[in-house]
Amino acid sequence: MxxxxxxxxxxxxxxxxxxxxxxxxxxxxxxxxxxxxxxxxxxxxxxxxxxxxxxxxxxxxxxxxxxxxxxxxxxxxxxxxxxxxxxxxxxxxxxxxxxxxxxTAVNDDTPFSFGVTSEMGGSGTDAYNREVFEQMRMRRPDFLLLVGDAVNRGTHYDDWARYLFVPAEALLTHTPFYLVPGNHEENAEWFYRYVAYPDPKNYYAFRYGNTHFIGLDSTAIVVYDKSGPRLIERDGGFRPGAPQYEFLVNELASSTATWKIVFFHYPPYISADYQVDEMRALCPIMEAYGVDIVFNSHTIVYERSHPIRGDRLDLKNGITYVVAGGAGMRPQWFHHKKAWHTAFSLGTPHFLHVSVAGTRLELHAIDYEGRLFDMMVREK
Ligand SMILES: [Fe+2]
Incomplete structure (x- = not known):
């Protein structure tokens, strides 16, 4: 049948x-x-x-x-x-x-909202994954950013239904999603078959409303194995002339958007295990072109940074880094005390609801039972 x-x-x-x-x-x-x-x-x-x-x-x-x-x-x-x-x-x-x-996508000056989550396969359970997606569905976002590790083993066919398509089914029928690869996607063929983004599919950019979104494949920038993370040479690494480097620079340099948002899996800033310092190679570029917010994952907690520029606090011109480690929870990965850059953090299954209206952006962090546990408002 x-x-x-x-x-x-x-x-x-x-x-x-x-x-x-x-x-x-x-x-x-x-x-x-x-x-x-x-x-x-x-x-x-x-x-x-x-x-x-x-x-x-x-x-x-x-x-x-x-x-x-x-x-x-x-x-x-x-x-x-x-x-x-x-x-x-x-x-x-x-x-x-x-x-x-x-x-369809809204006009350039129309308010809109989007959801952010990740780690359904990295740590999430079937129950948490369903609840996180159901809470997201009730907020009615226009689209989703999924910041990687949506599955446990990207090469395993059954994982894509179990961790993503079944728990999110009632949301995904009417809500487009943008997935960037995490280490758990394993750069697998299934990723490329299930997503329908422009080539090369593992990184891309799009405009929605007054906002420029850039999704990157950090697993093609840093290799992360038992010996720790290091910058790698796959696809030319991350330096002038390399595909993702040039892509990021070109997208940001040509952007006329009010807000600039970048999202990728490995977090440059997190006061917990699995911070990937090598990803800070991207920060000077993002700072130079006025990126407002960066969404990351990989560490399976929630953490919002203070505004950072030049690896220092900069309340006026800094970038806010938000680790939306999503559907799972590993609060034991937090360090004993917060780092200087930590504004707020919590280890609980969660998602973000982000609302953009002209020069005002509101971010709500909501747990799997619908409780608001952090929020941020930025105005231009
Ligand atoms: Fe990860």
Whole structure:
């Protein structure tokens, strides 16, 4: 019987497009119906379209396949639409999803919000992962940043359902996510098959509202093994001329956004085990181009830094580093006392809800039972 191995989820929203991805238990065709209507409570009354076999054009794969990617085009900006996916095997077996909402990216000056979490596979339990995603769902973020270690073993097929797609299912049907690789993703082929970001997929940048987001693959900058972390040469390392170095500089230098946010897995600042000092090689660049906030993970706790510039406190022009070690908890990794750069920290399963409205940004840190335990407001 043909079934969904992964329910449909959303990737890479723009003001006119959205990519829908799903996986079936057998190779099958790929079809998405999209309605322009924002509400379905009184029936589907909007314009009805069928996009058949778009996955073939988009992915270059020859259908039928098990993993389906269809990019919907011609959508209206900042608008809720509805969609449904359908696959059919060569023998006529059919599977069809429910109808789900999707929202295109907002206009440049429209307020928006996003969620941040990580470590569902690094430390999270099935129960915590479900609760964290359910709490996120209730806050209705426009999209998610997942700062790595979403799975325990990226090379293990079953992990992707267990740690990410099943516990987050009710959220991911209508909320796009941006995942950057952690060490637990193992630079595995499954990562590249499940995400639908521009090549090379493990690092990317996008504009949402008035904010420039840059996601990096820190596992291609630092190798982290039993002998400790060190800068590595994979993909050219991190120096002028290296792909991620040039990417970061070019993105920041060309940015006209009000807010600049960078996210990657290994934390340059954390008053706990698994700080990766080598990642501070990025700080002078991010400081020079006015990055506001950096989201990290890897240490499975929550910690927000004071504003830092030049490895010193700078309340006016510093970068705030937030380790959102997400769905798991390892409070035993905290050092005996906080470091000079620590503003607030707690070891509990959690996520962040970040709201951006013009020159005001509000960050809420919320635990798996919905309790607010930290917040920050920044204004320009
Ligand atoms: Fe990690």
């Amino acid at each position: 043909l079934t969904f191995a992964k329910q449909p989820y959303l990737q890479w929203p723009t003001q006119e497009t959205m990519t829908v991805v799903w996986e079936t238990s057998e190779p099958a065709s790929s079809e998405v119906n999209v309605w322009d209507t924002a509400r379905v409570h009184s029936g589907l009354d909007g314009r009805f379209r069928t996009l058949d076999d778009s996955a073939r054009k988009i992915t270059g794969h020859t259908p039928p396949d098990r993993i389906h990617r269809v990019t919907l085009t011609g959508l209206r900006p900042e608008t809720t639409h509805h969609y449904r996916v359908r696959s059919v095997t060569a023998t006529g077996e059919t599977v069809e999803s429910a109808v789900y909402p999707l929202k």
